[in-house]
Amino acid sequence: MVNLIVIFMAIVLVNNFVLSQFLGICSFLGVSNKMSSAVGMGGAVVFVMVIAELVTWPVMQLLNKFEIGYLQTVVFILVIAALVQFVEMFMKKYLPALQKALGIFLPLITTNCAILGATINAISFGYTYVQSVVYAFGAGVGYMVAMILFAGIREEKLYNTEGVPTPFKGVGIILVAASIMALSFMGFTGMFQ
Amino acid sequence: MANVMTPVLLVAVIGLICAGLLVFASKVFHVAVDERVTQVRECLPGANCGGCGFAGCDDYASNLVADEELPCTKCSPGGAAVAAQIAEILGRAAGATEPQVAQVMCNGTCGARRTVLEWQGMQSCKGAKGWFSSPNACMYGCIGLGDCVNACQFDAIGIVDGIARVNRENCVACGACASTCPQKIISLVPQKNMVHVLCSSTDKGAVARKNCDNACIGCMKCTTVCNFDAIHVEDNLAKIDPAKCKSCGLCAAVCPTGAINSFKKLPSKEQAEKVAAAKKAKAAAAKPAAPKLTPEQIEELKAKKAAEKAAAAKA
Numbered sequence: 001m002v003n004l005i006v007i008f009m010a011i012v013l014v015n016n017f018v019l020s021q022f023l024g025i026c027s028f029l030g031v032s033n034k035m036s037s038a039v040g041m042g043g044a045v046v047f048v049m050v051i052a053e054l055v056t057w058p059v060m061q062l063l064n065k066f067e068i069g070y071l072q073t074v075v076f077i078l079v080i081a082a083l084v085q086f087v088e089m090f091m092k093k094y095l096p097a098l099q100k101a102l103g104i105f106l107p108l109i110t111t112n113c114a115i116l117g118a119t120i121n122a123i124s125f126g127y128t129y130v131q132s133v134v135y136a137f138g139a140g141v142g143y144m145v146a147m148i149l150f151a152g153i154r155e156e157k158l159y160n161t162e163g164v165p166t167p168f169k170g171v172g173i174i175l176v177a178a179s180i181m182a183l184s185f186m187g188f189t190g191m192f193q
Numbered sequence: 194m195a196n197v198m199t200p201v202l203l204v205a206v207i208g209l210i211c212a213g214l215l216v217f218a219s220k221v222f223h224v225a226v227d228e229r230v231t232q233v234r235e236c237l238p239g240a241n242c243g244g245c246g247f248a249g250c251d252d253y254a255s256n257l258v259a260d261e262e263l264p265c266t267k268c269s270p271g272g273a274a275v276a277a278q279i280a281e282i283l284g285r286a287a288g289a290t291e292p293q294v295a296q297v298m299c300n301g302t303c304g305a306r307r308t309v310l311e312w313q314g315m316q317s318c319k320g321a322k323g324w325f326s327s328p329n330a331c332m333y334g335c336i337g338l339g340d341c342v343n344a345c346q347f348d349a350i351g352i353v354d355g356i357a358r359v360n361r362e363n364c365v366a367c368g369a370c371a372s373t374c375p376q377k378i379i380s381l382v383p384q385k386n387m388v389h390v391l392c393s394s395t396d397k398g399a400v401a402r403k404n405c406d407n408a409c410i411g412c413m414k415c416t417t418v419c420n421f422d423a424i425h426v427e428d429n430l431a432k433i434d435p436a437k438c439k440s441c442g443l444c445a446a447v448c449p450t451g452a453i454n455s456f457k458k459l460p461s462k463e464q465a466e467k468v469a470a471a472k473k474a475k476a477a478a479a480k481p482a483a484p485k486l487t488p489e490q491i492e493e494l495k496a497k498k499a500a501e502k503a504a505a506a507k508a
Binding site for chain 2: 059062063066068071074075078079081082083085086089090092093094166167169170
């Protein structure tokens with residue numbers, strides 16, 4: 001149990017996917033302009049990561065059995081894409097409210113590098129089934145935390161007004177803010193060994 | 194051989210299972226979509242330009258069906274024809290569409306404007322504005338680096354002689370250029386209006402003139418000559434009210450700087466000045482104003498007119 005908590009906390013804070021592993025940066029910068037969309041995207045990532053992990057771990061065992069582990073990237077993309085599509089259809093029928101909330105984010109993150117990274121990492125670390133699911137859940141939560149914090153920063157007036165020097169306006173100040181946030185997350189380094 | 198076939202077969206099988214799953218899901222989890230959405234979607238041009246204010250043609254179509262109040266005239270690329278088709282499908286009144294085009298409110302061509310620096314940085318108006326507000330002396334005018342050209346999906350805007358010009362035949366009034374322009378000098382105007390003030394400078398006359406030969410200097414000549422009370426000077430800049438303007442072109446003919454531009458043949462300068470002089474004389478004679486009608490009288494006249502129209506339509 002302790003082991004699982006350590007795995008979870010480590011991936012949320014220390015090895016945060018966005019801020020220290022550079023995974024899922026494009027959606028991090030792209031969708032974080034509003035708090036509501038940041039929450040939606042974060043929720044969708046947590047959801048997809050967990051179900052992707054649930055499916056890819058057994059698939060990996062199958063690949064290992066036939067000694068073709070080198071095909072994991074191709075097979076994972078295939079499986080995750082089909083799975084997300086399937087889940088979306090299922091939700092459209094039985095959970096239309098949830099489908100509307102996650103909306104366009106679901107297909108957007110189908111082949112996001114963060115999703116693929118979580119599944120491949122969990123396998124390369126040699127985690128068990130339960131551990132890898134916890135790892136994927138933690139990775140999603142870490143992404144969501146980074147996303148929500150950053151959306152909060154971007155909604156601050158400071159980033160939209162005259163306070164920003166002209167050359168930094170727009171993308172410039174966003175990247176500066178993201179880098180300072182990543183710096184602050186470095187404070188967690190070494191917390192969980 | 195077996196070594197090669199195993200991965201191929203395995204991936205193929207996984208692919209087939211996924212495909213089977215999706216086919217199964219599309220049958221079992223099929224949600225009936227209102228067929229009117231599909232029909233409306235087929236009428237729309239499919240440019241996904243976002244001119245209607247929705248995320249694309251699909252979004253507009255589903256919103257049209259869902260929301261009874263939403264006017265079906267918002268698709269400017271489709272125009273009146275598409276609005277009529279949609280109205281028929283949804284069984285509503287089409288409402289009037291006023292065909293519009295984009296208009297660049299600047300006439301600071303290479304020959305007319307002064308430049309303050311030779312811009313060799315990134316070829317983007319937004320970029321140039323970010324660093325130096327504008328490479329031109331006039332802070333308000335077209336920068337001419339073509340952000341609008343890149344935004345246009347219809348090949349309807351181009352840089353001619355240093356400034357953006359709209360090709361009225363290709364323009365569908367989606368407004369993409371207007372929202373891209375960092376100077377905010379492109380606006381959508383009714384297509385029938387032929388006369389526009391091609392200047393956006395709110396500098397005082399002398400300053401504006403110094404920066405650009407074609408600038409509006411706020412001299413009020415156009416206001417004086419206009420017969421329809423359609424042009425007014427605000428903040429040192431003439432503005433035409435598109436609802437009142439009859440595109441007669443008198444203001445363009447008297448404009449001393451060429452800030453007012455017309456797409457049709459202008460009345461000659463003498464003619465325009467004659468009108469101006471006549472108007473002045475008239476004002477001097479100070480005719481008594483027309484008798485004021487009471488609201489009741491106005492209503493009565495309106496009703497009479499409507500009845501006449503109805504009779505004419507019947508006949």
